[in-house]
Amino acid sequence: MDRIAIIGGAQLNGTIPVSGAKNSAIKLMAASLLTDEPLRLTNMPRLADTRFLGKLLTRLGVQVTESDGPDGQQTLLHAPEITSGFAPYDLVRQMRASFNVLGPLVARSGQAKVSLPGGCTIGARPVDLHLQAIEALGAKIDLHEGYVYAQAPRGLKGAEITFPFVSVGATEHAMLAAVLADGVSVIHNAACEPELVDLQECLNAMGAKVEGAGTPTVTITGVPRLHGATHAVIPDRIEMGTYAVAAAMAGGEVRLSNARPGLIDALLDKLKEAGAGVEETADGCIIRRDGQRLNAVDIETAPFPGFATDLQAQFMALMTTAKGESRIRETIFENRFMHAPELMRLGADISVSGGEARVRGVDQLEGAEVMATDLRASVSLVIAGLVARGETTVSRIYHLDRGFERLEEKLGACGAQVRRIKGDGEAEL
Incomplete structure (x- = not known):
């Protein structure tokens, strides 16, 4: 099993390009099930999670082709027909977001059998809201032996869907299912994350009629069919925030390119409060720290546009060497x-x-x-290792590979002493 080793003490200076957003890309890939025409996604990250979903989509009948195009890394997804409506446990368990194939399968072919995703190390994260949304749209739902059986042989129907609390995954799932439903669907108490806006833009490029994403009310007017499209994945705000924290931790000056700083205002405000320099640029931002010790600041996680739970672990690492005491409140996941x-x-x-x-x-x-315990925890240990005296070795980095593309290369290009140790003990620089 691979590990990452970091020798602390080196400042970071240089440019880090931000990849396409993992949390958006995997939902956009699921949208390919909704049409028999090709969907081309550009600015695509190459991650374990996108590979996992690619395997599942291939099983369902999607032709998945990765390549380097004029717009960078791209993935072409084409499902001329759904050859199987069965998503087995051995594939879904590898990534919870795989469960979001349920809605598109039912919307297009009228039926699906999808494994429940199982437990998660950072909390319960139940899928009951997902099922309630699909059921509200007219599907008959049965649970049996760890699988969801969903049927809508006459198609889905538009409906009013009200979530008792905000859920990004359930909002995305409802949108994916409702675009082919007959009639108008309205999602109340919808999540407002930028990834929802990205999904809306992609679906509308495919011929859907979705409006309101990014607000608590999303309205979807169903259409008979969707067509192919080309869509650029939004930059990854969590990766952007992670490298911003890494730069503030190690010191130096790092330019983050292909980024949208407006997506992480809550984090950038806290970095400024702590004493780091933040300067917005035409295609991202610059993070500076001149060697002065940062000041401790408090944070509380919240749904967008609040402080992202996916950046909490990284910020905790930053505060470990700050001057004073900081309080970090986690309100999203109970085990984070x-x-x-x-x-x-x-x-x-x-x-x-x-x-x-x-x-x-x-x-x-x-x-x-x-030892890494989950995706964001793993990178927090790398960030801490950037300033720790001597060598820090992080194991179980398969978590890291789920969400960070070429991390060692990006940090190494800015001066970090970081290397991957292959499972057989061979170091990869």
Whole structure:
């Protein structure tokens, strides 16, 4: 099993291009099930999660072709017919978002059998809201032996869908199903994340009639069919925020290109409050720290446009060497402090009580062997390793590979001493 080793102490100076958004790309890939014409996605990240979903889509009848085009990395997805409506557990369990093939399958072919995704290390993350939305659209839902059986032989019907609480995945799933439903669907208490806007733009490019994404009310007027389209995936705001935190942690000056700083205003405001320099540019932003120790600041995670839960672990790593005490409140996922004990192995002073962590900044972290527990936790350990004295080795980095493309290459190009150690012990520079 691969590991990543970091020798701390080097400043970061250079440019890091931000990849396409993982959380958007995988839902856009699922949209290919809705049409018998090709969907071309540009600015596509190459990640474990997109490969997992590609395998599942191929099983369902989608032809998936990756290539380098004039607009960079692209993926062509073409499903002339749905050859199978069965999504098995051994594929869905590898990535929870695979469950979102359920709605498109039912919308296009009238039936589907999709495995429940199983547990998740950062919380329960139930799919009951997903099922309620599909059921509201007229599908008959049965649960049996860990599988969802959904049927709508006469097609889906427009409906009013009201979520009791905000759910990004359920909102996306409802949108994917409703675009081919007969009539008008209205989603109330919808998530407002930028990825929803990206999905709306892609679906509309395919001939759908969706409006309101990015607000709490999304309206979908169903159409008989969708056609092919070309769509550029939005830049990854979590990757952008991660490298912004890494630059503030290590010091130096890093330009983030192909980025939209307006998507992470909540983070950038906190970086400024802590003492880092932030300058917006035409295609991203510049993060600077001149060697002065950062100040401790408090954060509380919240749905967009608040502080993203997917950046909480990274910010906790940043606060481990800040001056003073910071309080970090997690309001989205109940188990998202599992990185704290691993940061403490590096010498961090952290105490956790319920949904709040207190981080008292220390003068110096010390390198050690640590273990990733989830995707965002894994990169928080890499960020801490950038300043830890000696060498930090992060194991179980298959979590990291799910959401960060060429991390060692991007950090290394800016001066970080980071390398991948292959499972057989061979280091890859």
